Amino acid sequence: MARSGVQYQDVQQAIDTLLSRGDTPSVQRIREVLGTGSFTTISEHFRQWRLEREHNRDVPPPKGLPEAVVSVASELWKEAREAAHDALCHYREEADRQVETAKLEANDADQRAANAEQRESALAEHLRHTETRVEGLSRDLAASQADEAQWRTQAREAREEVAKWQSAYERAQQQLGEHQAQHADQLSQQQAEWQARLTQEEQRHEAAEDRLMSLLDSARQERAQEESAYQQRLKQADKRNEKLAQEVKTLEKSIYQYQLEAHAEQQAQQQLQAALNALEQRYQEAIKKLDDAESALAEEARQHDAREKAWQEQLWSRMDAMQRQLTDLPTSLSRDQESEREDKDSLE
Incomplete structure (x- = not known):
């Protein structure tokens, strides 16, 4: 149920x-x-x-309660x-x-x-960088292995080269011993020769020292003579300096006088230059007036030529008119005579 x-x-x-x-x-x-x-x-x-x-x-309670x-x-x-x-x-x-x-x-x-998302992103980025780094390290490892093989080969070749140089060094040591023995013999012979030459050089040095002392004495005497001559020349130079000082003073006075004269001459030259400038200005004004006069004269000549040309044209036109009138005069006279004759005839 x-x-x-x-x-x-x-x-x-x-x-x-x-x-x-x-x-x-x-x-x-x-x-x-x-x-x-x-x-x-x-x-x-x-x-x-x-x-x-x-x-x-x-709702109110029921009544009756x-x-x-x-x-x-x-x-x-x-x-x-x-x-x-x-x-x-x-x-x-x-x-x-x-x-x-x-x-x-x-x-x-x-x-x-x-x-978590940030950590995941960071881990993904870190993983990506790690993978990239692992790839780079793998490439570096491969290159290092290749370099290691190359260096091993070079090391083997270097060891072989060292062995060769070692044998050559031993031979050189043997030759060096032989050369040292020969050199010791030669050195003893050279020392004996040098000792003899040293004795000769000492003797020559003593002789040269004697000559040097005599030369020094001669040089001292010459120095004393030159010192005396130098003192005399110095006195003469002092006298010449005094004379030159006097000449310099005279020249300074002359220069001062010349400067005064030059200053006066410069002032006169300035005045003359001012006068020249005034004359130049007046000359320029005269040139300008002359140019204006020439321009006015040229204009007047042009106007005169124009008036003369117009007058000639008028004269020729009048002469042509008079020539036509003279040409027409007989005809007009004959017409006048005919008209007078006709008038007379009509009057009669």
């Missing part, structure tokens, strides 16, 4: 039981009283009960409302704390995710 679900009346009875015990109704406590039922179903019935309670909150019952019911109702309000505030605070905790956890998770 199928079990029926939790009904609204069951939830309402459980709420009444909780209120009678002084407990604040909640979904968890209602389920504890009922001992069964899903939280979703109990929550829906509990929401419906609260809506009905809000709707019937302002004792005042004590009404008072107790009102007190219980007031306490129930306060308890429900406290429980609601508690649930709201708890919900707010849970929401805040969830937000903090979400932010923390986002931060951890961002950090």
Whole structure:
């Protein structure tokens, strides 16, 4: 037989039981009283009960009830409302704390995710650099191995070359011993020769020293003579200097006089230059006036030529007119005579 679900009346009875015990109704406590039922179903019935309670909150109690019952019911109702309000505030605070905790956890998770992404990016970049470095190291290793083989070959060749040079060195040491023995013999012979030459050089040095002393004596005497001659020349030079000083003073006086004369001459030259400048200015003005006069004369000549040309043209035109008149004169005279004759004939 199928079990029926939790009904609204069951939830309402459980709420009444909780209120009678002084407990604040909640979904968890209602389920504890009922001992069964899903939280979703109990929550829906509990929401419906609260809506009905809000709707019937302002309904007055039925008439005919004792005042004590009404008072107790009102007190219980007031306490129930306060308890429900406290429980609601508690649930709201708890919900707010849970929401805040969830937000903090979400932010923390986002931060951890961002950090993880950054670490992943950094690790990927580090891995890429590591791979690049490994590739470079691999290339360097291959090159180093090639260089190592080359250096090994060169080292083997160098050892062979050292062995050759070692044998050559031993031969050179042997030859050096022989040469040293020969050189010692030659050195002893040269020392004997040098000793003999040194004795000869000492003898020549003593003779040269004697000659040097005699030369020094001669040089001292010549120096004394030159010193005396130098003193005489110095006195003569002092006399010449005094004479030159007097000549310099005379020349300075002459130069000063010449400077005075030159200054006067310069002033006269400046005056003469000023006069020349004035004459030059007057000359330029005269040249300008002459140019203006020549221009005016040229203009007058041009105008005269124009007037003369016009007069000649007028004269020629008048002469042409007179020539035409003289040419036409016989004709006009004959016409006049004919007209007079006609007039006479008409009068007769």
